[in-house]
Amino acid sequence: MSSSSMRILNHDLYKSACEEELSLIKADLSSIAAIHIIKIAGYTKSIMKKVQSVAIIGAGIAGISCAKALKASGKLVTLFDKSTGPGGRTSHRLFEHWGADHGAQYFTAKGDLFKKEVNTWIKAGVIEPWLGKIVSINKKQTTEVDNLAQRYVGVPTMNSLAKYLASDIPVMLSHTISKIAKTEEGWILFSKEKGQHPKSFDLIVIAIPPKQAESLLGGQFKGLSEICANARMLPCWTLISFFV
Template sequence: MFNEAPDRHLIRRTAVIGSGIAGPTAEILLKEQGQSVTVFEKSRAPGGRLAAKRVPGSSADIGAQYFTARNPAFPDFLTRYAGDDSFTTWPGRLVFQHRDGRREPFPEEERYVGTPRFDRVVVTAPPAQAGDLMQASGLEEVAARLEQSISALAPCWAVAAHFSQPLDPGFDGIRCQHPVLYWAANNSSKPGREDSGQWWVLHGNAEWTTAHLDASRSRWVRSW
């Protein structure tokens, strides 16, 4: 599956496009070779042809209806990386229909499906968003426990400013002593940023941002 190249030891970061069956499998095998892997997916969730959609009180498999294991090592692979409670066999009565209307059963073999259930949910959203999610889910007690974390967060206005002609103020990053700005950095000076012109990132300080949290973006961009 993975072709060797003379300079393979120089490859450390790999992008995998698509999170169907092949994408996560490639991710696993590449990580076992010491790669740092990022999987990109254009859809809202992984799954590819095995994707499911939520329906009231359940989920519906709208893509491939099941999968088989031609290689006897495949179930062991799934158990190792997904857990033996993440899939099971489907004892469904499957039949072929002939043109004359006759039916005959599918050949005998094990057909697997995912088991869509969660014993635990890990929420990695920022505390404020996680609190809203808990409230909407009827978990008011959990939401209340996030209040302290939410109140400890400081907001930050951020602006990305482009200059067609590069600037040279004598630095590439500065922690400012300014009534508005907290930080300014030449983003184009970072490795791997072969930009046309120059991009600078500006961060407003927490006090100013808090006072103008709901202000118009265009208004403050002009003032800066």
């Protein structure tokens, strides 16, 4: 959608679900890496020094941000995603003669560190301020939501930011990871499309929605699987329409 378009949504559900969904994008990239790697499974900084190769399942904003931080620290990183392009919750869907963003409608920047990062993305031409209207529909009444916070969208599509951030990272697309296993050589991954991946990895980071992660972990990793099972996600409805 262009920056002049109107987006209609249930604002209360959107605020509680989608803004939380994008909360990781507002953090320092190195902090994201720390959240996903050092804390998961009790990994410490001393153990991380021994890690050379990392597979990240999920090429959304969180997975890509984690990958960039790891690459900056000297690790060999490979992203895996089931979709045909990176983006996750910032995806863009193509139809026969048109396309639409069907994930997060926008994001905001509050912290100074993140605002600085946002400015670099604006200069790179992959995002821009969004000045469109947001309305709340309740009992047949339409009310415009306050527009005090500066909102940003990807240009020309919402997934432009993800593509830009992942441009220097190997991304294995159309790889639906269905199984992970630990061997003497390291972690190995299996996808529905390609079977076993030829390379092994020292560490795996799972950066996909809880329900998908629960299915992947199964009974093999009971503790992590239970965490995913108990995670609560709120729905966010998106209307995709085309006018002629």
